[in-house]
Amino acid sequence: MDPIRNPYAPGAGSPPPELAGRSGILRDVEIRLQRLRLGRPAKSVMLVGLRGVGKTVLLDHIRKDAEASGILTVRIEAPEDRSLPALFAPPLRLALLHLSKKKAATDSAIRGLRALAGFARALKITYADIEVGFDYDPEPGLADNGDLEGDLTALLQKVGEAAKAAETAIVIFIDVLDFVNKDHNCRNPVRQRSPDGSSDICAPQVFPGETPSHCRWRRPASATRSNGKCQILC
Numbered sequence: 196m197d198p199i200r201n202p203y204a205p206g207a208g209s210p211p212p213e214l215a216g217r218s219g220i221l222r223d224v225e226i227r228l229q230r231l232r233l234g235r236p237a238k239s240v241m242l243v244g245l246r247g248v249g250k251t252v253l254l255d256h257i258r259k260d261a262e263a264s265g266i267l268t269v270r271i272e273a274p275e276d277r278s279l280p281a282l283f284a285p286p287l288r289l290a291l292l293h294l295s296k297k298k299a300a301t302d303s304a305i306r307g308l309r310a311l312a313g314f315a316r317a318l319k320i321t322y323a324d325i326e327v328g329f330d331y332d333p334e335p336g337l338a339d340n341g342d343l344e345g346d347l348t349a350l351l352q353k354v355g356e357a358a359k360a361a362e363t364a365i366v367i368f369i370d371v372l373d374f375v376n377k378d379h380n381c382r383n384p385v386r387q388r389s390p391d392g393s394s395d396i397c398a399p400q401v402f403p404g405e406t407p408s409h410c411r412w413r414r415p416a417s418a419t420r421s422n423g424k425c426q427i428l429c
Contacts, residue, residue: 210252217253224257228266232364241372251370258368267293267358267365273372280318280343282369284327287311287354290365292330300361305331307353313339314350 202212214221227237242250258268269286288311295304313333315325318341333339338349358365 210255211249214252214256217249217256220253221257221260225260228261228264228364228366231366232264232266234359254368254370258366261366265363267361267363269365269367270370271367272370278322278324280314280322280347281324281326283347283350283367284311284315284325286367287350288327288330291354291357294357294361294365297361300357303353303357303360306334306337307350307357309334310338310350310353313337314346317341317346318343 224240227240230237242253244250255270258270261268267290269290271282271286273282288308291304291307291311294300295308297304308331310333311327312329312331313335315327315329316333317339319325321341321343338346338353340346354365
């Protein structure tokens with residue numbers, strides 16, 4: 196192999212000229228995302244493997260395809276020792292502000308921003324690294340109990356409802372999930388379904404640092420699921 200023309204592109208997230216051997220994974224994720232967009236059940240996915248095997252490249256490729264199909268995406272790169280609320284709050288705010296510009300979704304997105312304000316204020320005592328701007332005052336009783344699992348579930352439900360009102364879906368992509376402090380995560384799957392069935396959100400049950408060291412593709416139970424409009428890819 197000519198080292199100059201070698202298509203291998205080492206480096207963190209450096210895309211190769213050809214993403215070979217991943218068509219099965221891409222098709223599987225595409226089906227899940229399109230089912231999500233229709234409000235049908237779709238499990239989340241997790242890419243697990245050794246450093247440098249192409250997880251970030253594949254994640255970014257999936258995100259690009261999702262955006263091309265009209266799905267709203269949120270990308271989160273998890274630095275070491277940041278809490279889950281601190282990672283979620285700023286990008287969810289931007290996503291909700293984006294949705295609020297769509298007339299049909301304005302009211303739902305504003306309620307989502309109120310939920311975000313309550314979420315951040317209530318959890319700030321426990322998770323001091325939360326930093327996010329408040330665009331609206333919190334709504335008492337909405338995602339403001341100070342319980343991560345319950346409040347995150349309520350917040351994601353409101354985000355999903357806003358995406359549904361905008362006739363789209365929102366998908367969260369998290370890179371390097373194992374860097375998230377495992378003491379700051381939801382360890383029990385908590386479900387909350389809206390009365391009309393439009394949103395069915397689970398708080399993430401993720402265990403950073405406990406993934407296998409070998410490279411494989413799997414569909415873990417420890418992934419957020421939804422038949423509404425909000426899903427998480429890790």
